[in-house]
Amino acid sequence: MAATVPIRRQLSVDIHRALQSWCHVWAADDLAAQITVEFSSRMTRSLGRCYPERNLIRIAQFVLEDSDALVQEVLCHEAAHLAAHHLHGSSIRPHGPEWKALMLMAGYPPTVRFKLAAISRPPVKARRRRTLVAIIEGLRKEILKGLARG
Numbered sequence: 001m002a003a004t005v006p007i008r009r010q011l012s013v014d015i016h017r018a019l020q021s022w023c024h025v026w027a028a029d030d031l032a033a034q035i036t037v038e039f040s041s042r043m044t045r046s047l048g049r050c051y052p053e054r055n056l057i058r059i060a061q062f063v064l065e066d067s068d069a070l071v072q073e074v075l076c077h078e079a080a081h082l083a084a085h086h087l088h089g090s091s092i093r094p095h096g097p098e099w100k101a102l103m104l105m106a107g108y109p110p111t112v113r114f115k116l117a118a119i120s121r122p123p124v125k126a127r128r129r130r131t132l133v134a135i136i137e138g139l140r141k142e143i144l145k146g147l148a149r150g
C-alpha cells in the first residue's frame with residue numbers, strides 16, 4: 001500500500017489497517033491497496049480532499065495536531081468518497097445516500113462538517129500580518145537604499 005507516513009509526528013492511527021477494515025466492511029477489499037494517503041501543509045481551508053480517479057486522499061497537515069479520533073474520521077470521510085465512487089460510479093452526489101450509507105457502515109455519523117473546535121487551524125490573520133510586515137520591510141529597505149544612494 002502506498003500510504004505515506006507523515007513527517008511531523010508518527011501517527012498512532014494505523015492508516016493501512018483502518019483503510020483495510022473499512023474497505024472490507026464496504027465490500028471493496030480490492031480498493032484498500034490502491035489508496036494513497038498524503039498529508040499537505042498547503043491545505044488550510046479544508047481538512048481533507050480526495051481524488052477518486054487517482055484513489056488519492058489528501059489530509060491537511062494541521063489535522064494531525066488534533067486528536068487521533070478526528071484524523072481517523074477525516075480519513076474515513078475521504079475513503080468513503082473513494083469507495084462510493086468505486087462501487088457506484090462517478091455520477092453520484094458527493095455526500096449523497098451512497099456515501100452516507102458507507103459512513104454509517106464504518107460507524108460514523110454521515111455529517112459533512114467536522115467539529116472544528118479542537119482544531120488548531122493556521123490563523124489566517126497571522127499569515128496576512130506576516131505578509132504585511134514583509135511588504136513594509138521591503139519598502140523600508142528600498143527607502144534606505146534610496147537615501148544611501150543620495
Ligand SMILES: [Zn+2]
Pocket residue numbers: 077081094095112
Ligand atoms: Zn466530503
